């Protein structure tokens with residue numbers, strides 16, 4: 001281990017010498033155009049160690065290595081590349097606002113964006129992405145109620161995720177797919193794609209039509225971040241179990257059979273923050289990942305989570321009207337729909353999690 005002390009701040013670090021050699025930033029070790037290392041890890045001698053090191057300036061460290069290599073490091077690079085700083089940045093940079101109905105209604109003005117302004121202003125797009133990170137739900141208003149304009153509005157903000165439902169999809173009660181969404185039935189709060197190994201990061205919905213003689217069809221949204229915090233506070237054993245027990249999900253139709261098994265709650269191992277809530281009671285496959293003697297405990301824990309989700313105070317009920325697109329974080333916010341009558345047509349799309357995060361990261365919104 002190499003002891004380093006930064007003379008200006010007095011901060012000290014103990015650095016693994018192999019790690020430091022593996023993080024040489026010179027052009028021989030790192031392709032600075034592609035940010036890729038130019039060597040295989042096995043090319044570095046296992047016993048590589050520091051022969052000599054000295055501070056060229058208060059900010060720059062020069063190291064002579066036992067394999068004959070010479071490296072120059074910025075103190076800031078070494079310091080910022082440590083676990084402690086990563087956790088600190090991650091905790092600070094994703095300042096989220098967990099909400100229940102009261103809180104989200106108090107903040108609704110921060111969630112609404114007009115398409116004309118989004119089209120002409122990158123700053124508006126940036127504010128939309130920031131609100132989506134913070135609250136997990138935003139709206140784009142003043143959108144002509146067509147799939148084409150819905151697509152234009154969404155592509156202004158994010159690339160779209162292609163699945164067997166399509167890249168843009170339009171659905172109604174027409175049985176285009178073997179799913180309850182393609183009926184007039186009630187859908188309780190859920191997240192989509194629990195049967196995909198990588199559930200859509202965002203989902204967008206635009207009600208482009210609901211016939212005047214139609215009834216029902218209101219949507220409701222629940223902040224899974226707020227619910228998970230409540231579960232952890234009030235039912236810590238249930239929280240721990242739902243973070244641990246893998247739950248199988250599946251989607252089956254002609255030519256498609258998707259399965260994925262993972263816990264309902266996924267936590268960031270470094271920060272303990274919620275990474276993903278994966279909750280859809282309808283799309284559950286045969287539950288066979290626990291011995292029968294542990295089933296009662298699992299169902300009791302799942303009921304506690306669902307009762308929190310179903311709590312009216314958590315639910316934001318609203319009728320999606322033609323002209324307004326809702327975009328929500330499908331790894332955090334649950335959505336549902338009341339049963340309806342009449343002709344109701346929804347248009348929308350998914351956005352990959354990595355594309356949502358990349359957009360937010362390139363805008364400096366998340367780490």
Ligand SMILES: C[N+](C)(C)CCCC[C@H](N)C(=O)O
Nearest residue numbers: 165169171179181191192193
């Ligand atoms: C959104 N769209 C209508 C295209 C698909 C709906 C898929 C619904 C599925 N039960 C799930 O929860 O993922």
Ligand SMILES: O=C(O)CCC(=O)C(=O)O
Nearest residue numbers: 181187192219336337346
């Ligand atoms: O029809 C709606 O409003 C939503 C349908 C739904 O929940 C889904 O597609 O996942």
